[in-house]
Amino acid sequence: MTARTDTRVRSISHRSLVDRVTEELQRAILNGDIAPGSTISIVELCKEFDVSHIPVREALRRLESEGVVSLRPGRSAVVASLSADDLSNIYSLRKLIEADLVVKATPRLDAATLERADAAMKEYATIEREASRLAAAHHAFHAAFLDDVLGTADRRVLELLWTSSDRYLHLLLSDLDKGPEKTQARIDEHQELLELARAGRTEELRDAWVAHLDSSEQALLQALAARDK
Numbered sequence: 032m033t034a035r036t037d038t039r040v041r042s043i044s045h046r047s048l049v050d051r052v053t054e055e056l057q058r059a060i061l062n063g064d065i066a067p068g069s070t071i072s073i074v075e076l077c078k079e080f081d082v083s084h085i086p087v088r089e090a091l092r093r094l095e096s097e098g099v100v101s102l103r104p105g106r107s108a109v110v111a112s113l114s115a116d117d118l119s120n121i122y123s124l125r126k127l128i129e130a131d132l133v134v135k136a137t138p139r140l141d142a143a144t145l146e147r148a149d150a151a152m153k154e155y156a157t158i159e160r161e162a163s164r165l166a167a168a169h170h171a172f173h174a175a176f177l178d179d180v181l182g183t184a185d186r187r188v189l190e191l192l193w194t195s196s197d198r199y200l201h202l203l204l205s206d207l208d209k210g211p212e213k214t215q216a217r218i219d220e221h222q223e224l225l226e227l228a229r230a231g232r233t234e235e236l237r238d239a240w241v242a243h244l245d246s247s248e249q250a251l252l253q254a255l256a257a258r259d260k
């Protein structure tokens with residue numbers, strides 16, 4: 032087969048290579064193997080992955096669109112730092128957008144959706160230390176409520192905000208207060224959201240949802256301050 036450079040789309044094998052590089056970089060950044068604020072050399076990454084610079088650059092571009100890294104002129108990228116301002120900014124946007132969506136979503140919640148949220152919450156309650164499973168179950172819980180009312184733009188913006196807050200959760204999990212009381216309090220907050228949804232109490236659900244985002248933000252800010260000490 033002759034190599035063509037003028038094709039409209041790239042071959043699947045190239046795409047899946049980019050997927051794999053993106054996934055691996057994301058994993059290394061989320062678990063702190065590549066530290067926040069550190070510089071990544073594209074040349075070194077190519078050596079470590081044993082691939083050309085094309086998939087590495089493409090992977091970094093994707094991560095840049097998620098706010099995880101910034102590409103620098105030349106051959107490097109910088110991993111986004113964790114900061115209290117950034118964290119508060121993410122949460123204030125989430126409160127604005129999600130409060131509005133919860134009001135829209137509540138009257139439409141059916142038994143199957145609430146069942147999905149309930150299953151996600153039960154799973155969430157059993158996970159202690161595995162950040163990616165914890166984040167996935169937590170994400171599934173909140174997404175179950177909002178899925179039906181998300182427009183394309185809402186979804187894009189929320190995914191970005193969720194990914195950004197998940198990064199804080201991943202990196203700060205070991206610093207979060209994991210005492211039994213705190214853990215139970217977090218499960219109770221989700222349980223309360225579910226009960227308000229079952230009862231169709233829209234306004235109370237909205238307020239509890241915002242209060243829940245507030246307490247998640249406070250817990251992460253405390254963990255961030257403890258880590259910086």
Ligand SMILES: [Zn+2]
Pocket residue numbers: 169173221243
């Ligand atoms: Zn939650």
